[in-house]
Amino acid sequence: MNSQAFAFEDYGAGRTKAATDIDETRQYVTFMLGEQHYCVDIKLVREIRAGNVITPLPSAPDFVRGVINLRGTIVPIIDLRARFGQGRTEATQNHVVVIVAIGGRLNGLLVDGVSDILAVRASEVAPVPETDGDSQDPFFDGLITQGDSMMILIAIERLLQNAPIREARQPLA
Amino acid sequence: MDQFEQFKHTFFQECDDLLSAFEAQLSALLEDPSEPELLNAAFRTIHSIKGGAGAFGFARLIAFTHTFETVLDHLRAGRISVSKNLIDVCLRAGDTVADLVHAARMGTELELHYEQQAAEQLAIIAGIDVAAPVPGLRAGSKQRSGDADGRADSIRHQYNITFRPHRELLRRANEPLLVVRNLRELGSLTVTADLSNLPAFADLVPTDAYLSWTFELQTSAGIAAVKEIFEFLEGSCDLSIAVVDGGSGTGAPIAELVNEAPDPIGLPSATPMDLTVTSNDTARATDQQPAPLHAAPIARISTIRVDLDRVDRLVNLVGEIAIAQAMVVQQIDQGLTQSNPRLFQDLQQLLQHTRNLQDSVMAIRAQPVRSIFARMPRVIRDLALQTGKKIALETSGESTEIDKTIIEELMDPLVHVIRNSVDHGIETAEERLAKGKPVHGTIRMSAAQFGSRIVIEVSDDGRGIDRDKVRQAAVRKGLIAGAAPLTNEEADNLILLPGLSTADSVSDISGRGVGMDVVNSNLKKLGGRVIVRSEPGRGTTTTLTLPLTLAVLDGMIVRSGLDNYVLPLGCIVECLAVSRQQVKTIPGRGEVLNVRGTHVRIVHLARVFKIASAAPASQLLVILVEVEGGTNIGLVVDEIVGQQQVVIKSVRENVGQIAGIAGATILGDGAVALILDSTAISELAAAREDRLNASTLDINLRKLVA
Numbered sequence: 034m035n036s037q038a039f040a041f042e043d044y045g046a047g048r049t050k051a052a053t054d055i056d057e058t059r060q061y062v063t064f065m066l067g068e069q070h071y072c073v074d075i076k077l078v079r080e081i082r083a084g085n086v087i088t089p090l091p092s093a094p095d096f097v098r099g100v101i102n103l104r105g106t107i108v109p110i111i112d113l114r115a116r117f118g119q120g121r122t123e124a125t126q127n128h129v130v131v132i133v134a135i136g137g138r139l140n141g142l143l144v145d146g147v148s149d150i151l152a153v154r155a156s157e158v159a160p161v162p163e164t165d166g167d168s169q170d171p172f173f174d175g176l177i178t179q180g181d182s183m184m185i186l187i188a189i190e191r192l193l194q195n196a197p198i199r200e201a202r203q204p205l206a
Numbered sequence: 207m208d209q210f211e212q213f214k215h216t217f218f219q220e221c222d223d224l225l226s227a228f229e230a231q232l233s234a235l236l237e238d239p240s241e242p243e244l245l246n247a248a249f250r251t252i253h254s255i256k257g258g259a260g261a262f263g264f265a266r267l268i269a270f271t272h273t274f275e276t277v278l279d280h281l282r283a284g285r286i287s288v289s290k291n292l293i294d295v296c297l298r299a300g301d302t303v304a305d306l307v308h309a310a311r312m313g314t315e316l317e318l319h320y321e322q323q324a325a326e327q328l329a330i331i332a333g334i335d336v337a338a339p340v341p342g343l344r345a346g347s348k349q350r351s352g353d354a355d356g357r358a359d360s361i362r363h364q365y366n367i368t369f370r371p372h373r374e375l376l377r378r379a380n381e382p383l384l385v386v387r388n389l390r391e392l393g394s395l396t397v398t399a400d401l402s403n404l405p406a407f408a409d410l411v412p413t414d415a416y417l418s419w420t421f422e423l424q425t426s427a428g429i430a431a432v433k434e435i436f437e438f439l440e441g442s443c444d445l446s447i448a449v450v451d452g453g454s455g456t457g458a459p460i461a462e463l464v465n466e467a468p469d470p471i472g473l474p475s476a477t478p479m480d481l482t483v484t485s486n487d488t489a490r491a492t493d494q495q496p497a498p499l500h501a502a503p504i505a506r507i508s509t510i511r512v513d514l515d516r517v518d519r520l521v522n523l524v525g526e527i528a529i530a531q532a533m534v535v536q537q538i539d540q541g542l543t544q545s546n547p548r549l550f551q552d553l554q555q556l557l558q559h560t561r562n563l564q565d566s567v568m569a570i571r572a573q574p575v576r577s578i579f580a581r582m583p584r585v586i587r588d589l590a591l592q593t594g595k596k597i598a599l600e601t602s603g604e605s606t607e608i609d610k611t612i613i614e615e616l617m618d619p620l621v622h623v624i625r626n627s628v629d630h631g632i633e634t635a636e637e638r639l640a641k642g643k644p645v646h647g648t649i650r651m652s653a654a655q656f657g658s659r660i661v662i663e664v665s666d667d668g669r670g671i672d673r674d675k676v677r678q679a680a681v682r683k684g685l686i687a688g689a690a691p692l693t694n695e696e697a698d699n700l701i702l703l704p705g706l707s708t709a710d711s712v713s714d715i716s717g718r719g720v721g722m723d724v725v726n727s728n729l730k731k732l733g734g735r736v737i738v739r740s741e742p743g744r745g746t747t748t749t750l751t752l753p754l755t756l757a758v759l760d761g762m763i764v765r766s767g768l769d770n771y772v773l774p775l776g777c778i779v780e781c782l783a784v785s786r787q788q789v790k791t792i793p794g795r796g797e798v799l800n801v802r803g804t805h806v807r808i809v810h811l812a813r814v815f816k817i818a819s820a821a822p823a824s825q826l827l828v829i830l831v832e833v834e835g836g837t838n839i840g841l842v843v844d845e846i847v848g849q850q851q852v853v854i855k856s857v858r859e860n861v862g863q864i865a866g867i868a869g870a871t872i873l874g875d876g877a878v879a880l881i882l883d884s885t886a887i888s889e890l891a892a893a894r895e896d897r898l899n900a901s902t903l904d905i906n907l908r909k910l911v912a
Contacts, residue, residue, distance in 0.1 A: 088769060088878040090864055091815030100861060102872045105522040105529075109861045139860050 239288035277332040370418035370444040393425025525853040532874040576604040603653035631668030665747035671740040763847040767817035779830040809891040
């Protein structure tokens with residue numbers, strides 16, 4: 034196995050209460066999907082892995098790429114690009130999987146590459162503006178602007194809640 | 207450690223559990239005295255401890271819990287009401303029970319009147335006479351005879367008791383010797399054993415009860431106290447208790463009488479130690495002190511309670527070690543072992559240790575189903591009493607091992623299934639006689655391992671499911687369309703549908719609590735399934751099948767498309783290479799293959815999973831696999847890769863239930879391979895064909911099968 038793993042210090046699973054009233058600095062892991070930057074709360078990220086062998090799952094929705102072996106635990110891999118309706122990611126050795134832990138469940142997010150770890154004050158996270166096209170997008174928590182670039186903060190919990198593989202997998206229900 | 211010690215140990219553990227909940231129950235009771243369940247729970251706690259103490263002969267514990275139980279019973283009956291003072295006394299009494307349990311466990315004896323004060327307080331509260339002749343209350347004092355002499359002036363009755371155990375009495379974990387002992391505690395006793403039924407030695411079945419006894423008991427105790435001794439034997443014996451009042455035994459020298467009492471010789475299950483106790487005064491004295499023969503050092507097996515999570519982590523890690531080791535071996539095998547024979551040797555040893563380690567870790571979680579089966583006779587007994595039906599229970603396969611978590615989750619569903627059988631299946635004795643059936647209804651429970659699944663069957667010889675009624679109810683509730691064509695099997699399984707409780711459809715006896723749909727959903731949660739089969743007039747069989755989630759599995763690695771899958775070896779009948787022409791198509795029913803005269807349904811794994819197959823055009827690789835219900839299907843795969851022992855990993859935790867997949871494993875190269883569930887695949891394929899055929903069957907029923 035030629036996978037590399039960069040384990041983050043364990044900040045504990047589960048998300049701490051959003052500190053909106055206190056202007057606290059929080060850290061985010063940022064990554065790319067095509068040209069767009071996205072980020073997730075570092076407290077949810079367990080590790081970032083490259084070079085994974087993904088085993089496909091039969092009759093799974095298209096955004097579920099399959100499962101990987103994370104030191105003995107079977108972890109499903111979500112293709113974020115496909116989840117956002119932008120087509121399937123053609124996985125290469127450069128693609129990485131961001132392992133996130135939500136409520137004791139592990140999920141891997143397949144992304145194009147991790148770029149940075151960012152410390153941002155809570156006041157710098159702007160709400161997602163309502164646009165005409167898509168109504169309220171439940172997948173995003175806010176926008177972070179850094180110089181010229183804009184990062185979209187992903188609401189991982191909602192994203193995974195809204196993608197219950199469990200239901201999508203019931204073939205006849 | 208012998209089995210008896212084991213039971214004892216279990217009893218003590220149970221006491222710990224019960225008593226720890228007991229305090230909370232009492233405290234809650236003070237807050238909400240109107241909640242009957244709290245009181246019932248508290249009563250059950252004390253009652254269970256008393257029952258266990260009785261079985262092991264912890265006399266002081268029996269006596270004290272009996273007094274305690276009386277108080278709680280008064281409370282239950284509303285004769286006394288909850289007050290702060292009462293709860294305080296009860297809490298203290300609970301502590302006393304804990305102390306007595308502890309003493310019994312350690313094999314020590316508490317000081318003579320240790321529990322007296324608590325007992326008196328209880329008695330005052332309950333308004334009962336603490337000196338009332340409750341069984342064994344006097345047992346704490348040194349000399350039984352002296353004590354009995356002290357009350358020689360009270361009114362004495364003579365009871366003539368005939369006690370004829372049924373053959374199966376011993377098999378129901380009853381012990382006639384305890385009856386003799388308990389009776390003797392009440393007063394003076396003359397025992398006559400009837401050996402006439404004893405067969406020739408060669409014909410003797412050691413687990414059958416052949417002896418019966420006649421007791422002449424002279425005591426000041428009331429008939430209730432006498433009856434209570436036989437309380438747990440009801441239904442397992444013929445019993446008559448005649449009161450001959452004005453008995454002549456008043457003030458008789460009890461000790462002598464006791465000695466004159468003939469030994470109940472040949473008590474079938476009596477251990478040598480028990481026998482000496484009955485005939486020997488000094489031995490009896492030791493009998494008073496719990497378990498002095500098993501001295502303190504072995505009185506307690508040390509066990510710890512460990513979070514299942516931790517065990518799981520261990521299981522995972524060990525699995526990982528096995529995989530990592532396989533990878534190392536693969537690397538080393540490339541020639542290195544030849545140049546270094548020592549390395550080869552050491553490696554073999556490592557492999558051996560790893561396998562042992564794996565087995566040991568697995569054994570932590572596996573438990574024989576005996577632990578739940580053993581609780582069923584009690585359930586049956588209670589149900590028989592409630593319904594007035596006569597029921598016998600037969601069990602087999604108790605030593606089948608299942609994962610502990612599953613065992614815990616299995617108790618409730620099993621009780622429901624049995625309750626269902628008793629309530630709706632088994633007829634009343636009169637009805638059975640009229641139908642020419644044996645008066646005793648029989649419920650059979652069996653457990654067996656079947657490939658990668660455990661199958662537990664509960665069958666009764668009752669009236670079976672009334673399919674028309676069930677069907678009508680289902681139509682009435684809108685669960686199926688009125689015209690839906692149902693096979694008998696489908697009709698039987700309607701009772702598993704939510705909203706169709708068997709209680710309101712099949713019989714007037716209201717089922718308590720939940721229906722079969724809950725059994726079904728509980729089993730599904732465990733990754734199992736429920737199948738009901740019924741023969742009208744002959745009985746119903748409910749089959750619960752469960753996965754062996756954490757077990758190691760011998761599997762065949764097969765490839766379909768680009769991916770490897772694991773097929774449990776247990777379900778594979780044979781592998782065939784056939785030419786494509788041998789597979790025939792039946793329009794609308796899919797493909798079949800003639801295997802030595804039997805037509806086997808062909809299922810293409812690639813088609814079921816909608817993956818691109820890379821199989822050669824001319825030949826098909828067909829693996830004949832067994833599916834539940836005993837039929838075979840021919841599973842078509844692209845390649846057979848090899849055979850290997852794999853560690854089953856649950857996929858449900860992170861991924862959820864996947865149709866057709868029983869679990870996953872990690873192969874030697876670190877890649878995940880999915881473990882196939884042959885039965886589910888067969889159903890998936892059938893559903894796929896049905897969809898192609900635009901089935902008329904109602905969606906609800908389909909959901910059930912999926």
